[in-house]
Amino acid sequence: MTTVTIERVSRSFGSVHAVREVSLEIRDGEFFTLLGPSGCGKTTLLRMIAGFCELDAGSISFGARRIDTLPPHRRNTGMVFQNYAIFPNLTVGGNVAYGLHARKVPAARIAERVATALKLVHLDGYDARWPHQLSGGQLQRVAIARSLVIEPEVLLLDEPLSNLDAQLRVEMRGEIRQLQQSLGITAIYVTHDQEEALAISDRIAVMRAGTLEQVDKPDAIYRDSTTPFVAEFLGVTNLLSGTITRREGAHAVIKAGATEFHVEGTVTGLGEAVAFCLRPEALRVIAPGDAIPDGWASLEVLISRVEFLGALTRVETQLADGTMLRVALLDQPLETLSVGHALTLAYDPRRVTGFKAA
Ligand SMILES: Nc1ncnc2c1ncn2[C@@H]1O[C@H](COP(=O)(O)OP(=O)(O)OP(=O)(O)O)[C@@H](O)[C@H]1O
Ligand SMILES: [Mg+2]
Structure with missing residues (x-):
């Protein structure tokens, strides 16, 4: 059983607070992603778990065992880096065997474990190849095999796909997820790519300037973002602000500029200023004569x-007071979308997310 418990962990570099008082519990067998913009502290947090960076304060445990005081090789983690960090002067087999030699595993067992690890990443029979003879995707597989061969309790991956082209990234992220599930291993994955995070994670922590902004399942992070920062980081959205003017049945009505928006449930407090978000794909076009x-x-x-993107059409529209409202439409005939024309849009008030005043 490997839960990872991070308690009030901090780390500064000079005047930069890279990670500040982060507390987090990652479950056994969970695929957990740290997501956030460049410089928010993702790598620093991962390196502290691996043992490559010391903590200023706090503690990290695997299960009941405190590990932040142990040297890296006694923590039983496997780490995959952004740039593969493959040794060019060792063969594929030599690279994968490296951690086993370092752990003084008997030679007879090494060959067997290397073969098993290479099989896991679909590189059976590549032992004797040299790194320069491999593609980017294959190099990344070697890096993953090398981290898995030591049978780590926790697998740590720091932007492992960022050197690959878009199509290979999508393929490899699926492979990594599948491998993690079949091994049942606890994995902590770092990325700044929101789509990647949504696609493969059990849970996501969105980081901002060294702290955790929101921790939740992908759909909750996306649909029920708790802060404007999270809503904006997770793809295109409409961030609006207004004042709560009245209640109408189950809805609160927010006046934003010249427009009234209906929100279900989340907002209380008449006369208060609120920020809220409405995702572009939550808006539908209502054809003339059709009912709402x-x-x-x-x-x-x-x-x-109007921007036609194949499967999706992105439309920028203006409300009566000129405020821009983005709409994303699937399969909408383009001839119904002429610049300058009026449109009626409808949305479910449950898709409007209100934020607490900052
Ligand atoms: N060894 C170091 N010395 C000084 N400052 C550092 C060091 N490592 C990280 N930092 C600083 O700490 C902050 C967090 O860095 P970190 O590498 O953890 O960010 P990140 O979220 O991984 O960013 P990226 O997405 O660009 O990889 C940054 O401001 C960075 O400049
Ligand atoms: Mg980083």
């Missing part, structure tokens, strides 16, 4: 820009 779905609210907008 039961319980939904509607808006009148003018089309100001």
Whole structure:
């Protein structure tokens, strides 16, 4: 059983607070992702778990065992780096065997374990190849095999796919996820790519300037972002602000500029200023003469820009006071979307997320 418990962990570099009082519990067998912009402290936190960076304060435990006071090789973690860190002067087999030699595993067992690890990453029979004879995706597989061969309790991956092209990234992230699930290993994955994080994680921690902004399942992080920072970091959205003017049934009505928005549940407090978010794909076009779905609210907008992206069409529209509202549409006939024309949009008030005042 390997839960990872991080308690009030901090680390500074001079005047930079890279990680500040982070507390987190990662479950046994969980695929947990640290997501955030460049410089928010993801790598620093991962390196502290691996033992490559000392803590200023706090503690880290695997299960009941405190590990932050142990040297890296006694923590039983496998780490995969962004740049592979493959030794060019060793063969594939030599690279994968490296950690086993360092741990004084008997030679007879090494060959067997290297073969098993290479098989796991679909590189059976590549032992004798040299790193310069491999593609980027294959090099990354060698790096993963090398981290798994020591049978770590916890697998740590720091932007392992960032050197690969877009299509290979998508393929490899699926492979990493599958491998993690079949081994049942606890994995901590670092990325600044929100789509990657959503696609492969059991849970995500969004980091900002050394602290955790929100920790939750992918769909909750995306749909119920608790702060504007999280909402904006997780893809395109409409961030708006206004004042709560009245209640209407189960909805609160927020006046934002010249437009009224309906919000379900989350907002209380008449007269208060609130920020809220409405995802572009939560908006639907209502054709002239069609009814607005039961319980939904509607808006009148003018089309100001149309971007056809194949599966998706992104439309920028303007509310009566000129505020921009982004809309994302699936399979909408383009001839219904002419710049300058009016549109009626509708949305489910449950898809509006209100934020607490900062
Ligand atoms: N060894 C170091 N010496 C001085 N400052 C450091 C060191 N390591 C990290 N920092 C600083 O700590 C902060 C967090 O860095 P970190 O590498 O953890 O960020 P990150 O979230 O991994 O960013 P990226 O997405 O760019 O990899 C940054 O401001 C960085 O400049
Ligand atoms: Mg980093």
